[in-house]
Amino acid sequence: MKHYYHPMSRAVTTDWLLTELETEHERVVVDFLAGENNTPEYRQINPMGKIPALVDGDVVITETAAICAYLADKFLEKGFAPPLGSSQRGAYYRYLFYPGSVLEPMFTFQQLDGAEVSPQSAGWGDLERCLATIEAMTPETEWALGSQFTVADVVFGGTLDFAMQFGWLASPSARVAGYVRRIKDRPAYRQSHDPSWH
Ligand SMILES: N[C@@H](CCC(=O)N[C@@H](CS)C(=O)NCC(=O)O)C(=O)O
Numbered sequence: 001m002k003h004y005y006h007p008m009s010r011a012v013t014t015d016w017l018l019t020e021l022e023t024e025h026e027r028v029v030v031d032f033l034a035g036e037n038n039t040p041e042y043r044q045i046n047p048m049g050k051i052p053a054l055v056d057g058d059v060v061i062t063e064t065a066a067i068c069a070y071l072a073d074k075f076l077e078k079g080f081a082p083p084l085g086s087s088q089r090g091a092y093y094r095y096l097f098y099p100g101s102v103l104e105p106m107f108t109f110q111q112l113d114g115a116e117v118s119p120q121s122a123g124w125g126d127l128e129r130c131l132a133t134i135e136a137m138t139p140e141t142e143w144a145l146g147s148q149f150t151v152a153d154v155v156f157g158g159t160l161d162f163a164m165q166f167g168w169l170a171s172p173s174a175r176v177a178g179y180v181r182r183i184k185d186r187p188a189y190r191q192s193h194d195p196s197w198h
Pocket of ligand 1: 052064
């Protein structure tokens with residue numbers, strides 16, 4: 001495994017977990033302060049240009065919490081995640097998702113006080129990087145993980161659909177628009193988004 005890392009970054013969290021797991025890996029320092037995250041090679045790994053990233057064979061994982069979840073599952077026997085089916089799974093997911101989706105934006109915005117947010121320190125970077133990442137993560141056919149529709153489509157596709165409806169994603173590419181169309185064509189989607197219900 002290759003861990004793309006910098007000591008002054010969120011990658012210390014993933015480094016910490018790798019250390020707890022006592023697992024062998026290669027540490028690749030990406031000096032984002034010197035712009036090493038902006039090379040085409042690194043953007044291939046993470047179109048967001050963010051660290052950390054973990055490459056395990058063919059598998060590329062970005063986002064601190066996703067990397068931690070992946071490692072916990074890969075080394076399930078080490079006990080860093082409650083087993084599938086355990087009632088603790090609910091609390092576990094909450095601890096994983098709440099920091100990135102709620103705490104980080106809240107703390108970042110409350111620091112602003114009229115100043116502009118720095119794309120280098122804000123986890124969400126900027127619109128341009130997000131659009132490139134959405135493009136890279138959107139499947140050209142079928143679903144996020146291939147032929148099987150999964151929760152990845154419900155969460156990721158559902159967010160894209162929401163963003164289109166609210167005009168946040170004003171000019172989606174044909175690839176994104178096609179994916180959202182496939183999402184909207186699902187009978188369960190239609191049932192739960194039935195306008196007559198309101
Ligand atoms: N949501 C991402 C955020 C990662 C992030 O913002 N990393 C910063 C360092 S702490 C970074 O790579 N900044 C470089 C840049 O955006 O140019 C995660 O949790 O992994």
